[in-house]
Amino acid sequence: MKYCVGVDVGGTTIKNGIFEESGKLIVKWAIPTRKEDGSAHIFEDIADSISTKLTETGISKADVLGIGMGVPGPVLPDGYVEVCVNLGLNERFPARELSALMDGMPVKISNDANIAALGEMWQGGGKGYESICMVTLGTGVGGGIIHDEKIINGCHGIAGEIGHMHVTDGEEESCNCGGHGCLEQYASATGIVRVAKRKLLETDVKSLLREKEERFSAKDVCDAAKAGDEIALETLEYSMGKLGLVLSYIAMCSDPEVFVIGGGVSKAGEFLTAIIERHLNSHLNMIKKKEKNVVLARLGNDAGIYGAAKMVLE
Amino acid sequence: MKYCVGVDVGGTTIKNGIFEESGKLIVKWAIPTRKEDGSAHIFEDIADSISTKLTETGISKADVLGIGMGVPGPVLPDGYVEVCVNLGLNERFPARELSALMDGMPVKISNDANIAALGEMWQGGGKGYESICMVTLGTGVGGGIIHDEKIINGCHGIAGEIGHMHVTDGEEESCNCGGHGCLEQYASATGIVRVAKRKLLETDVKSLLREKEERFSAKDVCDAAKAGDEIALETLEYSMGKLGLVLSYIAMCSDPEVFVIGGGVSKAGEFLTAIIERHLNSHLNMIKKKEKNVVLARLGNDAGIYGAAKMVLE
Numbered sequence: 001m002k003y004c005v006g007v008d009v010g011g012t013t014i015k016n017g018i019f020e021e022s023g024k025l026i027v028k029w030a031i032p033t034r035k036e037d038g039s040a041h042i043f044e045d046i047a048d049s050i051s052t053k054l055t056e057t058g059i060s061k062a063d064v065l066g067i068g069m070g071v072p073g074p075v076l077p078d079g080y081v082e083v084c085v086n087l088g089l090n091e092r093f094p095a096r097e098l099s100a101l102m103d104g105m106p107v108k109i110s111n112d113a114n115i116a117a118l119g120e121m122w123q124g125g126g127k128g129y130e131s132i133c134m135v136t137l138g139t140g141v142g143g144g145i146i147h148d149e150k151i152i153n154g155c156h157g158i159a160g161e162i163g164h165m166h167v168t169d170g171e172e173e174s175c176n177c178g179g180h181g182c183l184e185q186y187a188s189a190t191g192i193v194r195v196a197k198r199k200l201l202e203t204d205v206k207s208l209l210r211e212k213e214e215r216f217s218a219k220d221v222c223d224a225a226k227a228g229d230e231i232a233l234e235t236l237e238y239s240m241g242k243l244g245l246v247l248s249y250i251a252m253c254s255d256p257e258v259f260v261i262g263g264g265v266s267k268a269g270e271f272l273t274a275i276i277e278r279h280l281n282s283h284l285n286m287i288k289k290k291e292k293n294v295v296l297a298r299l300g301n302d303a304g305i306y307g308a309a310k311m312v313l314e
Numbered sequence: 315m316k317y318c319v320g321v322d323v324g325g326t327t328i329k330n331g332i333f334e335e336s337g338k339l340i341v342k343w344a345i346p347t348r349k350e351d352g353s354a355h356i357f358e359d360i361a362d363s364i365s366t367k368l369t370e371t372g373i374s375k376a377d378v379l380g381i382g383m384g385v386p387g388p389v390l391p392d393g394y395v396e397v398c399v400n401l402g403l404n405e406r407f408p409a410r411e412l413s414a415l416m417d418g419m420p421v422k423i424s425n426d427a428n429i430a431a432l433g434e435m436w437q438g439g440g441k442g443y444e445s446i447c448m449v450t451l452g453t454g455v456g457g458g459i460i461h462d463e464k465i466i467n468g469c470h471g472i473a474g475e476i477g478h479m480h481v482t483d484g485e486e487e488s489c490n491c492g493g494h495g496c497l498e499q500y501a502s503a504t505g506i507v508r509v510a511k512r513k514l515l516e517t518d519v520k521s522l523l524r525e526k527e528e529r530f531s532a533k534d535v536c537d538a539a540k541a542g543d544e545i546a547l548e549t550l551e552y553s554m555g556k557l558g559l560v561l562s563y564i565a566m567c568s569d570p571e572v573f574v575i576g577g578g579v580s581k582a583g584e585f586l587t588a589i590i591e592r593h594l595n596s597h598l599n600m601i602k603k604k605e606k607n608v609v610l611a612r613l614g615n616d617a618g619i620y621g622a623a624k625m626v627l628e
Contacts (some may be wrong), residue, residue: 030525074600082602095608145567152461154569155445156601166559166597177599204585245480249560253459253567254546255468283480286388287470288396 003059004312005050006119007069008112008304009033011086014046017305017308018057021065021313023123028305039089040125047101066106068308069095070115074157079109108311112304114151114160116262117144119307124299125260133256134297135162135243137265140176141191143183145254150314151307152254163188165244165249187243189218189265196221196235207231208215236275244279247294251284262297269296317373318626319364320433321383321412322426322618323347325400328360331619332371333389335379335627337437341371342619353403361415380420382622383409383431393423412438421493422625426618428465428474430576431458433621434495437572438613447570449476449557454490455498455505458621464628465621466568477502479563482558488516490495501557503532503579510535510549521545536582550589561608565598576611 001020010033017028024070031049034041046069054061071094073084079095087289095109102113109120117126117134122132127133130149136142140164145152152159164177164183171181185191200210208224209216209231224232247259259280261273277294299306315334322436323330324347345363348355361381362531369374381442387398393409409555423431424432431440431448439615440446444463450456455477464547466473477498485495487508514524522538522613523530523545538546573594575587591608598604613620 021512147461147466154565155571156565156598158566158567158598159569159599164492164600165563165566175599179597179599221438246563249479249563250567251468251470251471252479253564255470255473257469283493284472285489286475286478290560 002063002065004065004309005047005067006052006115006305006307006309007067008115009042009046009069010112010306011035011072011290014042014049014054015301015305016046017302017309018053019306019309022307025302025306026059026290027053028302029053033087035088039087041086042087042089043094043097043101045064046098049104057059059119061103061105064105066108066312067098067102068108068115069098070110070112070304070308072112075109075111075153077155079155092176092256106312108210110151110153110308110311111144111157111160112140114144114153115307115311116142116303117146117260117307118151118159118310119295119299119305120260120262120311121146121149121307122295124303124308125262125295125297126258129257131254131256132157132258132260133160133250133254134260134262135247136263137243137261138263139189139190141188141243142263145250145253146254147256151311154285156194162246162250165246166183167245183246186239192218192221192235192239192265196231199231199235199238203231205230218265219267221264222272226268226271236272240272240275241279244276245283247276247280248283251280257293259294260297261294262300262303266296316377317374318379318444318623319381320429320619320621320623321363322622323356323383323385323401324427325349325359325386327338328356328363329615329619330360330363330367330371331616331623332367333620333623337620337624339616339620341367341499342616343367345409347401348404353401356401356403357408357411357415359422360412364416374470375417378419378461380422380626381412381416382422382424382500382583382623382625383412384424384426384618386416386426389423389425389467390471391467391469402609419453420626422628424465424467424625425458425474426472427456428467428575429621429625430456430617431460431474431574431621432465433613433617433619434574434576434611435463435506436459438617438622439576439609441610443571445568445570446572446574447474447561447568448576448617449561449576450577451502451575452577453503455502456559456577459564459570461568461570465625476560476564479560481559497556497560500553506532506535506549506553506579509553513545513549517545519544533578536586537578540582540585551588554586554589555593558590559597561590561594562597565594571607573608574611575608576614576617580610611613
């Protein structure tokens, strides 16, 4: 039996998992992210933790095909990471460092959104497909593109960064990236709330959201929409309309078999994916037969470790 | 010495070329496209023509690795072509048909815009790169995406169909695809003329274009812009601004190394690519170092036969 290890490095915790080649998760665990001194010790911590867990589970290093690792930032084709803002990590080759600490064990690396996409293709909502686009709707909007079972990383490591596609002219607020009118400003959890607040200001229509004054979440907007609230429905039409538009751009670029929607906002379920799918298909005039092509993610926060491990098997 | 054959099937002529594996073009020729009876005889004509030319050049069929063919329409992953409007071709497997007519010689097939992109990567403006996006600015706007030296065809055969990305809300005229506000409506040769005419109506500003009344071309717009004509410059800012925006979508999807601009409009040269590049980069806040990433195509109408032949070598 051969094994592979997946590591998903986040700003507060590092998730890890040991998998069989088949995709079966043997064990998963998390360690805190030690960010002091520019994350100087982060790879030592990972290496120690994996070695300890392999010993505990009685798996020999010789039976481990390799480690896959995801980091929250762009990764260049040679594995170079110029900057990971969330980790305070700068100008490093994380895969080489971890490999050296693991006696030369092969280590592959990619962006965290990309490994989540690969994980969902392998064992999640995109299982059975070879080409998918995964979108994570959380605080921001992340994306990953899988083509022929492989991550597209891109020459600057920004492939799949769909949250920063420009979708609205004339936006006055600026996005974290410095741009104005990025998808993330409308379709993330915070974006949905922002859109709803704007709609509330534009009209006097009664709304469940108005009763909550300034204190409601994207979940509240989705719940209100399900209950038929007009403002909440208009908000999702707008926000998910922008997402559907962006998915049509992906369809006319890499044309994946399916779009997988994950992240906290996706808990609204098929109510939400149906809106996204309707907008997506409204922009795809050149496709006659439109199948169900927007589905829900299934692996939750484990998607990253699944995808990281899958990279090893490429 | 081994050879490969490239065939680029167009609505009026079929272009053909025999290449060495190195990419050297040995001979090229064209035959008319016989469209009668739903293009019933089109593949017989191609097979006869290739066989004749191989005999003439003294190349044995045994030394031909295969044939690559491009057709003007979407090709599904199994080679199925549901419809090629320009050829009157419906529900066919063109590669299988041509292979059967060539004693089982391997035949690969893709969309014509995609093979042009592969050709430009192999021996044209994208030579030396592995991942490119090619855009053809002609009567319409075509596109092809090459990733790791291979065409991305997509599950519906619409990968690279960037001409139909929706870029403008509220457009009243409809696009050939049935949509409203597609890139093609602004950035194609006809689109550029349409944008210029609208600008002329909006103002009384003097313009070289106004003197031509309703009879000017995209080339005239580019020439006037080079001469400093205000309306012409505004037109290209708008039209190429929309193209630059769409290229930023491609950058955030497959993140190619370079964008190659071809087609009749691209004869305006680096004056045009500089405008496109400026708009593209204005949307890429997440990339710090911006290299020269928009270049001109070099193979002209031969790009298709180059790329078709290159498919054989994959």
